[in-house]
Amino acid sequence: MLSKQQSKNIIALQQKKVRRNEELFLVEGEKTVEDLLLSDWSIRMICITDSISHNLKELISRNYSGELIEVSSEEMDRISPQTAPQGVLAIVHQKESRFDISEFKDQLVIVLDDIQDPGNLGTIIRIADWFGIRHIVCSMKTAECYNPKVVQASMGSLFRTTIHYMDLAELFQLNVETINLPVYGTLMKGENLFTTELKGNAFLIMGNESTGISESVQSFISSPLNIPSFAVGSEKGPDSLNVAIATGIVCAEFRRRVFR
Amino acid sequence: MLSKQQSKNIIALQQKKVRRNEELFLVEGEKTVEDLLLSDWSIRMICITDSISHNLKELISRNYSGELIEVSSEEMDRISPQTAPQGVLAIVHQKESRFDISEFKDQLVIVLDDIQDPGNLGTIIRIADWFGIRHIVCSMKTAECYNPKVVQASMGSLFRTTIHYMDLAELFQLNVETINLPVYGTLMKGENLFTTELKGNAFLIMGNESTGISESVQSFISSPLNIPSFAVGSEKGPDSLNVAIATGIVCAEFRRRVFR
Numbered sequence: 001m002l003s004k005q006q007s008k009n010i011i012a013l014q015q016k017k018v019r020r021n022e023e024l025f026l027v028e029g030e031k032t033v034e035d036l037l038l039s040d041w042s043i044r045m046i047c048i049t050d051s052i053s054h055n056l057k058e059l060i061s062r063n064y065s066g067e068l069i070e071v072s073s074e075e076m077d078r079i080s081p082q083t084a085p086q087g088v089l090a091i092v093h094q095k096e097s098r099f100d101i102s103e104f105k106d107q108l109v110i111v112l113d114d115i116q117d118p119g120n121l122g123t124i125i126r127i128a129d130w131f132g133i134r135h136i137v138c139s140m141k142t143a144e145c146y147n148p149k150v151v152q153a154s155m156g157s158l159f160r161t162t163i164h165y166m167d168l169a170e171l172f173q174l175n176v177e178t179i180n181l182p183v184y185g186t187l188m189k190g191e192n193l194f195t196t197e198l199k200g201n202a203f204l205i206m207g208n209e210s211t212g213i214s215e216s217v218q219s220f221i222s223s224p225l226n227i228p229s230f231a232v233g234s235e236k237g238p239d240s241l242n243v244a245i246a247t248g249i250v251c252a253e254f255r256r257r258v259f260r
Numbered sequence: 261m262l263s264k265q266q267s268k269n270i271i272a273l274q275q276k277k278v279r280r281n282e283e284l285f286l287v288e289g290e291k292t293v294e295d296l297l298l299s300d301w302s303i304r305m306i307c308i309t310d311s312i313s314h315n316l317k318e319l320i321s322r323n324y325s326g327e328l329i330e331v332s333s334e335e336m337d338r339i340s341p342q343t344a345p346q347g348v349l350a351i352v353h354q355k356e357s358r359f360d361i362s363e364f365k366d367q368l369v370i371v372l373d374d375i376q377d378p379g380n381l382g383t384i385i386r387i388a389d390w391f392g393i394r395h396i397v398c399s400m401k402t403a404e405c406y407n408p409k410v411v412q413a414s415m416g417s418l419f420r421t422t423i424h425y426m427d428l429a430e431l432f433q434l435n436v437e438t439i440n441l442p443v444y445g446t447l448m449k450g451e452n453l454f455t456t457e458l459k460g461n462a463f464l465i466m467g468n469e470s471t472g473i474s475e476s477v478q479s480f481i482s483s484p485l486n487i488p489s490f491a492v493g494s495e496k497g498p499d500s501l502n503v504a505i506a507t508g509i510v511c512a513e514f515r516r517r518v519f520r
Contacts, residue, residue, distance in 0.1 A: 230391045242386065259455050
């Protein structure tokens with residue numbers, strides 16, 4: 001059972017300001033907590049109900065020696081931001097990402113220019129993980145990666161990916177001065193993704209859901225890319241694809257090239 | 261201004277049962293209503309506030325001669341299922357999709373086996389539209405395409421795509437007896453998507469968010485496909501990609517082949 005103060009502290013972590021001050025965040029769901037326990041992220045506390053699986057119980061007892069609190073399902077309903085909470089909630093220490101641009105020189109790095117929807121950010125983190133992309137650099141206005149909706153959509157991939165927040169102009173200025181990787185970005189007027197030469201070590205910029213890549217960031221793109229539309233007939237198709245879908249398609253194409 | 265009864269009827273359309281009985285559904289947002297007005301879907305009524313753009317007003321007066329009601333922003337807040345309603349809401353007649361399997365014979369057709377998340381269904385409709393896929397066949401347990409969240413995520417693509425609901429065993433039985441298209445589906449143990457020969461006229465099955473393609477439907481797959489993971493190091497990557505992301509990647513690969 002949790003004390004009143006403990007419950008209050010956990011519920012407060014649903015607010016971004018509190019997460020930032022406390023440098024903590026919430027992780028829920030059996031699958032995601034499993035991935036957390038197998039990672040090197042540091043856990044402050046785990047709350048469980050008696051509904052969790054035997055497997056997860058085993059994993060906790062093997063991989064975790066910190067504070068473990070059994071709560072009732074009513075308590076879980078109260079402290080969880082989910083509408084249908086699962087039987088486990090962990091309070092986890094945020095991780096400071098060490099930024100060293102020289103680590104990017106043999107990497108494909110995703111750069112996000114003001115992605116606002118937490119679901120999109122979480123899904124993009126999962127895509128990165130699938131395609132072996134280790135680093136994501138986010139503009140300062142991109143959604144916060146510790147938002148519970150990001151954590152949920154990333155399905156544990158958050159714990160296997162390094163996420164940096166920084167000014168993108170600074171990033172690309174530094175790129176020019178040091179490793180000088182090519183910079184790809186998706187633009188309406190870009191070259192056909194499927195027929196353009198793609199370098200595997202590069203930055204790939206994806207832009208905001210409504211406004212795309214901002215003009216100041218566009219100026220750093222060395223190869224603009226476009227996913228061609230196949231909309232049929234006289235009707236025009238959609239104006240764009242959802243940004244997470246576009247990220248999936250572009251990352252798949254970068255990785256596919258190894259099979260040629 | 262709306263009468264009390266009119267408001268009540270509109271609000272009731274947030275319920276699936278009422279939508280089914282009335283054969284009506286709600287469409288919101290300037291962009292989506294624009295696409296609606298340019299389509300052949302039949303509109304029962306449009307409600308607007310004075311905040312809508314000049315462009316949309318023009319388009320309505322050019323393309324629509326039915327009932328048009330000006331409402332206050334307070335009224336719009338009351339009748340809209342959105343938390344931040346835009347200035348336009350249309351009540352639209354559902355369309356019965358005429359199913360004739362012979363129309364599929366020179367098509368790539370997406371088949372959805374129990375997709376449950378309305379956001380995923382809407383996003384898949386948008387992907388289909390982008391890649392010139394005209395038909396989507398949904399299992400009876402797939403989310404309802406007139407759910408407001410589906411309509412919103414499809415971003416107008418719903419009005420350019422034909423969506424059928426039917427028993428998938430029946431569909432594939434009929435396929436065998438008539439047009440006999442190859443049946444692709446994404447499975448863990450499938451062949452590498454990027455190196456498998458793909459026929460452009462085919463069925464492509466995508467499965468449920470947690471359980472994938474059901475066993476009974478799997479038996480109809482002639483070519484199982486898999487999107488290879490590039491997860492690095494000793495760590496295992498994610499178990500899967502989000503189903504809408506996977507649909508985007510597979511559809512892109514089918515269409516890409518024309519550029520070879």
